[in-house]
Amino acid sequence: xxxxxxxxxxxxxxxxxxxxxxxxxxxxxxxxxxxxxxxxxxxxxxxxxxxxxxxxxxxxxxxxxxxxxxxxxxxxxxxxxxxxxxxxxxxxxxxxxxxxxxxxxxxxxxxxxxxxxxxxxxxxxxxxxxxxxxxxxx
Numbered sequence: 001x002x003x004x005x006x007x008x009x010x011x012x013x014x015x016x017x018x019x020x021x022x023x024x025x026x027x028x029x030x031x032x033x034x035x036x037x038x039x040x041x042x043x044x045x046x047x048x049x050x051x052x053x054x055x056x057x058x059x060x061x062x063x064x065x066x067x068x069x070x071x072x073x074x075x076x077x078x079x080x081x082x083x084x085x086x087x088x089x090x091x092x093x094x095x096x097x098x099x100x101x102x103x104x105x106x107x108x109x110x111x112x113x114x115x116x117x118x119x120x121x122x123x124x125x126x127x128x129x130x131x132x133x134x135x136x137x138x
Contacts, residue, residue: 001051001092001137002081004041005059007066007130011039011123013074019116029111034070038063039123041076042096044089051137052092056099058135063108066126070109073097075116090115 012033040059063071075093077083084092097112104110113119125131 001045001048001055002043003055003058003135003137004076005062005133005135006039006041006123007062007068007126007128007132008034008037008039009124009126010035011037011072011121013072013113013119013121015114015117015119017118018114019118030114030117032072032111032113034072034109034111036068037070037072038066038068039072039074041074042093043076043081044084044092046082046084048084048092048137052095052099055135055137056096056103058137059096059100060103062130062133063104066130068108070111071100071104073100073110073112074121075113086116 010033014031038059059071073093073096093112093115097110100110
């Protein structure tokens with residue numbers, strides 16, 4: 001699993017359309033905005049069978065370090081890697097959302113952007129030395 005973590009002053013998104021891989025489940029938000037948040041751009045690879053637990057710990061650790069009020073899980077499938085099957089990737093990201101919700105103790109809002117969609121996004125990065133972090137979870 002590859003994650004780009006970005007500490008943001010604000011982040012907003014809106015789905016502009018879907019693909020054949022779109023998942024509009026009840027856990028996803030087709031549009032939204034968050035302030036003082038950690039955005040996790042997530043690429044699920046075909047070898048990610050046990051990475052979810054470690055990824056959740058990494059995201060929660062950084063979210064607590066930065067004292068954010070929200071975490072946004074943003075599926076991102078454009079890295080030059082061997083991607084997981086879409087159903088598996090969507091399932092892993094949904095599992096991450098549920099685990100983060102349970103482990104955050106209601107101190108943070110956990111949002112998930114729909115998988116397999118075209119999205120408009122806008123935001124402002126915090127600009128500190130750890131405001132953009134790349135994590136590879138194996």
